[in-house]
Amino acid sequence: xxxxxxxxxxxxxxxxxLTIKREEEEKIRLAVxxxxxxxxxxxxxxxxxxxxxxxxxxxxxxxxxxxxxxSQHTEQIRExxxxxxxxxxxxxxxSI
Numbered sequence: 001x002x003x004x005x006x007x008x009x010x011x012x013x014x015x016x017x018l019t020i021k022r023e024e025e026e027k028i029r030l031a032v033x034x035x036x037x038x039x040x041x042x043x044x045x046x047x048x049x050x051x052x053x054x055x056x057x058x059x060x061x062x063x064x065x066x067x068x069x070x071s072q073h074t075e076q077i078r079e080x081x082x083x084x085x086x087x088x089x090x091x092x093x094x095s096i
Contacts (some may be wrong), residue, residue, distance in 0.1 A: 012039050012051045038062070 005022045008015050009032045020028055038058040039051075048054050 011035050012055055014051075035062075 003021055003023075004019050005025055006017065006019050007025065007028070008017050009028065010016075011032055012035075018028065035058060038061065039054050042048060042054045042057050048057075
């Protein structure tokens with residue numbers, strides 16, 4: 001059975017055909033909605049006529065958010081690794 005699906009998505013009033021894995025459809029459609037919502041917010045807040053400028057600002061905002069999450073995730077991993085290391089040291093001290 002073919003695991004791919006052909007869909008069309010509309011981003012900033014332009015249609016894009018995509019071939020995706022069936023299990024990715026919901027995530028893709030959610031991402032499209034987030035992009036279109038961001039485009040709408042930028043257009044409402046700023047007097048920007050050029051869709052390319054709006055999309056560039058959306059891309060910058062989303063990339064910045066992604067980087068912030070990546071940084072937080074990396075810090076959480078470091079904290080967890082330190083915790084495990086500390087617990088290992090404690091266990092070594094109390095081992096007989």
